[in-house]
Amino acid sequence: MATPTPAAAAVPLPQLVTDGYRATTFEYDPGPDAEARGIPGKREWIEVFRASVPEFRKRAASDPRVADAASLADAFAAAFDETLNAILRGDHAGLFDGEPTVLKLCALRDAALRERGFEDCFADVKAEENDAALVVLPSVLAEIDGILDARDRLLALVRGAFAGNVFDLGAAASAKMHADGDAGFHATRAALKPRPWCVDDFDALAAKWVGGDEDEDKDGDEKTAARRPFPYKKCVMFVDNAGADVVLGMLPLARELTRRGCNVTLAANETPSINDITARELVPLIRRVAEFDPATRAAVEEGRLRAVSSGSDLPVIDLTKISPAAATAAAGADLIVLEGMGRAIETNLNARFTVDVLKLGMVKHPEVATCLGGTLYDCVCKFG
DSSP: OOOOOOOOSOBOOTTBOOTTOOSOSSOSSOOTTHHHHTSOOHHHHHHHHHHHHHHHHHHHHTOTTSTTHHHHHHHHHHHHHHHHHHHHHTOOTTTOSSSOOHHHHHHHHHHHHHTTTOSOTTHHHHHHHHHHHHHHHHHHHHHHHTOOSHHHHHHHHHHHHHHHTTOOTTSHHHHHHHHTTOOOHHHHHHTOOOSSOSEEOHHHHHHHHHOOGGGOOTTOOHHHHHHSOOSOSEEEEEOOBTTHIIIIIIHHHHHHHHHTTOEEEEEEBSSOOTTBOBHHHHHHHHHHHHHHOHHHHHHHHTTSEEEEEOOOOSSSOOTTSBOHHHHHHHTTOSEEEEESIIIIIITTTTOOBSSEEEEEEEOOSHHHHHHHTOOTTOEEEEEO
């Protein structure tokens, strides 16, 4: 399994259609008619970021790696609050070119932290959540392995991805759930919105994955499904958060792909940002899973499951600017998976590709839910 390498000059994802591509899904400054159009205006989007400041301030203030962390955390909060005020006033020419976007605001927030020495103030909570998720993983894998019908198993994997994606300390609503102790994987999965989700291409995904209902035998027998050629040979998955998200959501999906004969590369952040998993954290995490799970161990030893740095330093991603290592790993891939609200929804929901792409994420901002015609904690499964 490859280890992460230092970031180098950014390149596009080979399968991305770059013509017309913008790494943003929603208008952050839609104009004075936003309310009449039934969409959030600039003030609402700015307040999304302002609402996240207390969680960042709390994590920064308790960072043991930074001297005088508490006062520096206060300085971060004050500086970023003023940045948001300047953007709200339209006085942002010195901050970035053009209109505000989610990518630009995330970059400003992370820069405000790093300028004050906070390189990874979520490191401890990430490690704690990884350890906690690893305790639960064996039972989750056993449950998945006990589902014989291929379509039902796929649905369980997708629902697991949604449930894991709740662990997002950059979103005020899910950060509160975590603080209140209400973000347990099994409880979250049981409480997921029923289908149809606000974006629901699961039937199309299942038809491609298992060969379509017309090919199923009456019992949906796993052996029959296994005899059909699996459509994918190589997959790159852009993963999101540490803890339950990657361990209980994405690793089981990657494991299932490898069991179906697909080579899988997990692309994770190069640089820490919020509680997103980094490639340096993901490599040993996969090895820990391989110690107790034979299927994962076989995939790792045979080179069919590996991790690579995406090159990203943000909780969102511009797919024209990934690491050369990730682009090399993606060469020839016939399936791209984008996971999480930042990567799958806020920056790339409308992105086009030359191969099949699966975009999975839970909606953790009411403003995003409004734009998608759903509700808070609705789910997005976009495939095609």
